[in-house]
Amino acid sequence: MTTNRTRIVKKQPRDEKGRWTVRRHTVLIDESGDLGKKPGASKKFTMSATITTHPQDLVAIVDKHPKNTRNKKYPGELKFSNSSDQVRNDVLDELMGTDPLIRSVIRNKHDITNGGDTYRDTTREIISDVLDTTPGKVDIIMDNHDAIKNGRGERLCKKIADGKGRTDVECTVVPSKDSPMLQAHDFVAGAVGSKHNNDNPSFFRKIARRTTEREINGEK
Numbered sequence: 001m002t003t004n005r006t007r008i009v010k011k012q013p014r015d016e017k018g019r020w021t022v023r024r025h026t027v028l029i030d031e032s033g034d035l036g037k038k039p040g041a042s043k044k045f046t047m048s049a050t051i052t053t054h055p056q057d058l059v060a061i062v063d064k065h066p067k068n069t070r071n072k073k074y075p076g077e078l079k080f081s082n083s084s085d086q087v088r089n090d091v092l093d094e095l096m097g098t099d100p101l102i103r104s105v106i107r108n109k110h111d112i113t114n115g116g117d118t119y120r121d122t123t124r125e126i127i128s129d130v131l132d133t134t135p136g137k138v139d140i141i142m143d144n145h146d147a148i149k150n151g152r153g154e155r156l157c158k159k160i161a162d163g164k165g166r167t168d169v170e171c172t173v174v175p176s177k178d179s180p181m182l183q184a185h186d187f188v189a190g191a192v193g194s195k196h197n198n199d200n201p202s203f204f205r206k207i208a209r210r211t212t213e214r215e216i217n218g219e220k
Contacts, residue, residue: 025134026055028185029126030143030176032193035115042197044106047122049130050185051101058184061094077176078183080190091187092206102211103129104192111217119147120156125216127160137168143182144175 028050033042052058062078069084080088105125112118127140142153157171176182191203192213204211 023053024137027140030189032189044196048104048189057098059180062180104213108217116147
């Protein structure tokens with residue numbers, strides 16, 4: 001019988017001489033919740049990262065599912081918020097079948113005075129967590145947001161990597177509508193946000209076994 005370890009070893013890439021090579025990790029980052037404090041605003045602001053060595057599997061997952069099964073707010077884009085519960089569950093099940101690792105930062109909002117600064121600080125926290133636990137070459141892909149546009153996100157990411165002595169990190173900010181990988185990750189971000197902002201942990205349960213959460217700025 002083939003053991004789990006044997007299956008893992010068989011998946012490890014080799015070079016042309018049969019030597020083990022270092023996997024390249026793709027890291028997808030996006031937020032859930034908002035940075036406001038007015039009535040109706042989310043209780044918490046969360047940012048999550050999916051760490052995968054099989055990014056094309058995520059593209060295949062997105063390609064096979066129908067879009068806009070709940071509403072048509074984001075035409076042409078597969079998103080947690082505008083998908084039916086059935087699609088949400090199916091995407092999360094299939095994504096977990098690719099054996100990702102997931103990290104999340106959960107932020108209370110009582111200390112927010114500047115939304116842009118808070119977004120960048122939370123981005124800094126999640127990237128730092130990822131780089132502290134992910135060896136080898138890393139491609140970090142962040143969903144576009146006003147707080148990290150015009151090269152600001154790439155510079156922030158590179159500064160964190162440089163501070164950790166990492167020369168093997170690439171950083172990119174792209175709109176999720178142009179990235180099926182980010183669209184797949186949106187379901188992870190949505191599951192985390194649903195747990196903390198909607199008191200609905202059902203989607204999070206699907207990813208819990210591969211997820212590490214960290215709370216910042218106060219108690220849960």
